[in-house]
Amino acid sequence: MIYLDNAATSWPKPPEVLRAMVDFLEHHGGNPGRSGHRLSIEAGRAVYETREALAELLNVADPLRVILTFNATHALNIALLGLLRPGDRVVTTAIEHNSMMRPLRALEKDGVSVVVVPSAPDTTLDMAELARAIQPGTRLVAVSHASNVTGVLLPVAEISRLAHAAGALLLVDAAQTVGVLPLDVQALGIDLLAFSGHKGLLGPPGTGALVLGPAVDASAMKPVLRGGTGSRSESQEQPEDLPDKFESGTPNGVCLAGLGAGVRYVRQRGLARIREAEMRLASALIRGLAAIPGVTVHGPLDSAQRVAVVSFILAERSVSEVGLRLDEESGILCRVGLHCAPGTHRTLGTFPEGTVRFAPGPFTTMDDIAAALRAVERIRRQ
Numbered sequence: 001m002i003y004l005d006n007a008a009t010s011w012p013k014p015p016e017v018l019r020a021m022v023d024f025l026e027h028h029g030g031n032p033g034r035s036g037h038r039l040s041i042e043a044g045r046a047v048y049e050t051r052e053a054l055a056e057l058l059n060v061a062d063p064l065r066v067i068l069t070f071n072a073t074h075a076l077n078i079a080l081l082g083l084l085r086p087g088d089r090v091v092t093t094a095i096e097h098n099s100m101m102r103p104l105r106a107l108e109k110d111g112v113s114v115v116v117v118p119s120a121p122d123t124t125l126d127m128a129e130l131a132r133a134i135q136p137g138t139r140l141v142a143v144s145h146a147s148n149v150t151g152v153l154l155p156v157a158e159i160s161r162l163a164h165a166a167g168a169l170l171l172v173d174a175a176q177t178v179g180v181l182p183l184d185v186q187a188l189g190i191d192l193l194a195f196s197g198h199k200g201l202l203g204p205p206g207t208g209a210l211v212l213g214p215a216v217d218a219s220a221m222k223p224v225l226r227g228g229t230g231s232r233s234e235s236q237e238q239p240e241d242l243p244d245k246f247e248s249g250t251p252n253g254v255c256l257a258g259l260g261a262g263v264r265y266v267r268q269r270g271l272a273r274i275r276e277a278e279m280r281l282a283s284a285l286i287r288g289l290a291a292i293p294g295v296t297v298h299g300p301l302d303s304a305q306r307v308a309v310v311s312f313i314l315a316e317r318s319v320s321e322v323g324l325r326l327d328e329e330s331g332i333l334c335r336v337g338l339h340c341a342p343g344t345h346r347t348l349g350t351f352p353e354g355t356v357r358f359a360p361g362p363f364t365t366m367d368d369i370a371a372a373l374r375a376v377e378r379i380r381r382q
């Protein structure tokens, strides 16, 4: 079996992640931050260590401003529903995932103005259009760091300058970039960063986070959930303290312990090295696919402009046929269709059929890529 679906969730997970999860359940499985006994304290420590590891990884000054969530979708909902009010203006792009667009479309019905900036047909962002759209009075600029369909990277530092010049905050959906390239929230000027823990960070499903930068006034944000936090239990009002305000209910301690191990693994291996290795694989994939007659590779071909997420179509074959045959005939697991990003496919001209998406990860080898290319070639011939 060759797993090329790391953009959906990474697999396999490093053994360290599995060990941390078993260790948590066997030895530290109390309810973090609730009781005063040793298992609760140890569980609380495991969760805090993950928060701290994420803060160090992303250069977040205050670990308490790392809100632990169940996935990137949860983090994006906390950010968007928490910040935006009727009358606010938000600028976003045409290549966003539904985890960004669906909350925005719901907010639009409540009176938030949503401006969608188009991208070029290769999904690179039209920066002149973006600059025009970010007018003074814009409350939020909300963009993904990389497309989950074409892998295109958006120029976040430049977008941050435009947003801040207009007095807006910048929210970045980094589901496809955290853990696969070096990312420094302070250097890039990101105010809110939402991401999954189960993709590039190699943690288990059920993990993600939202970083609130220093410019974000958390007291003005409404929490999506309210409930028990283990703190200020005398009050029936939701506490304002961070991260408790946004972390009601028993946290996913076992998975967060696994995420902490994933973050440590990624840091030890080195983000620059992971990025370099994945881009070697992606370049070989793009070159090889482009050389197969009838294959169209979508997105920018220059590897500096993308992450290792490669979408393509094969002439005269439906994407579902290609996906099924890759799995059944060659044991190659990938994702086909719209990838929860219909706007990206409208931009590419691949709506509603979608594309076949290959997403190598840190455990993919050049032999895997060669096998995937042979398998596509076989499908074309037969």
Ligand SMILES: Cc1ncc(COP(=O)(O)O)c(C=O)c1O
Binding pocket: 007, 008, 070, 071, 072, 073, 074, 097, 099, 100, 144, 146, 147, 148, 173, 175, 176, 195, 196, 197, 208
């Ligand atoms: C760009 C992007 N944003 C958001 C998400 C949602 O992530 P999660 O499944 O962790 O909620 C994904 C997942 O594929 C994604 O690729």
